[in-house]
Structure formats: structure tokens, C-alpha cells
Amino acid sequence: MDGTDTDIRGRRILVIEDDFLVAQALCSLIEEAGATVVGPLGWLGEALAYVESNKDQFDSAVLDVDLHGEKSYALADWLAERNVRFVFTTGYGADALDPAYSGYPRCEKPFDPRALFRALASRNP
Incomplete structure (x- = not known):
């Protein structure tokens, strides 16, 4: 990937995904972009x-x-409280996300890799 807005090289990215095949593909994308994958974890x-x-x-x-079947909002809250940048992923539209989390x-x-990496490249939540 080129461009500083999508540069995740050197980052350590925790992957939380319950679908094995999606997790594998996501981990490969992240590693190919020069970041280190932590995980994946699925529960x-x-x-x-x-x-x-x-x-x-x-x-x-x-x-x-x-x-x-469990929403990951408790984990999102934990990450947000510690200023850890995160990106929600979903197979559904924007309305699947609780309105309290719509700002993330x-x-x-x-995945569109460029959009995913752009969201991860920012240092501030």
C-alpha cells in the first residue's frame, strides 16, 4: 500500500474476529501491509x-x-478508555451498530483494504 494515510507498517494490531476464514484473510492483509498481527481471538x-x-x-x-452472538461493545469500551485505536468490522450495514458507537x-x-488501513493508520481514537 502506498500513501501515508494507509501506512500501518510497524503497528501491532490486535485482531478480534470470530469467523476463522475472515480472520485468516484479515491477518494476511495486515501482515502484507507490514504490521504485526496479535491474535486472532474469536470469543x-x-x-x-x-x-x-x-x-x-x-x-x-x-x-x-x-x-x-455477543456484541463486542465491552471490549470497545475497554479500548476507548485506554485510547487504543480500533475499527469495528461487520458484515451488516451501519444500522447494525449501536448508536452509542456510531462515532467510531x-x-x-x-474489507476494502485501503479503507481499513486508513482507519487504523490514525493514532488518535
């Missing part, structure tokens, strides 16, 4: 326990809205 409880114990292992996150970046599946 909300597992992800919450991981971030609590490994706060310094990542600097941004890709967060699937729905993890095996969101990418729909299938």
Missing part, C-alpha cells in the same frame, strides 16, 4: 481476558461487532 470473554493481561502487546485493534470507525465485510 468476547477470551478477548477481554487477553487485553487485560497483555495491554502492551498491541497499539490498535480490528474488532468484529458480533462475536458468536467501521468497515464492512468484505
Whole structure:
């Protein structure tokens, strides 16, 4: 990828995605762009326990809205409270996201890599 607005090289990106094939594709995209993948993790409880114990292992996150039927908002709140940049991902439209979280970046599946990387490249939540 070229352009500073999509440059994620050197970033450590936590991937939270419950679909194995989507997670694999996402991890490949991130690694090809020069970032390090942390995870992937696919369950909300597992992800919450991981971030609590490994706060310094990542600097941004890709967060699937729905993890095996559970909304990932508790994890989004945890990330936002610690100023960790994250991007919601969803296979549904914008209306699938709770209005309280509409101000956060969101990418729909299938991913447009440039849009995803642009959302991750920013350092401020």
C-alpha cells in the first residue's frame, strides 16, 4: 500500500474476529501491509481476558461487532478508555451498530483494504 494515510507498517494490531476464514484473510492483509498481527481471538470473554493481561502487546485493534452472538461493545469500551485505536468490522450495514458507537470507525465485510488501513493508520481514537 502506498500513501501515508494507509501506512500501518510497524503497528501491532490486535485482531478480534470470530469467523476463522475472515480472520485468516484479515491477518494476511495486515501482515502484507507490514504490521504485526496479535491474535486472532474469536470469543468476547477470551478477548477481554487477553487485553487485560497483555495491554502492551498491541497499539490498535480490528474488532468484529458480533462475536458468536455477543456484541463486542465491552471490549470497545475497554479500548476507548485506554485510547487504543480500533475499527469495528461487520458484515451488516451501519444500522447494525449501536448508536452509542456510531462515532467510531467501521468497515464492512468484505474489507476494502485501503479503507481499513486508513482507519487504523490514525493514532488518535
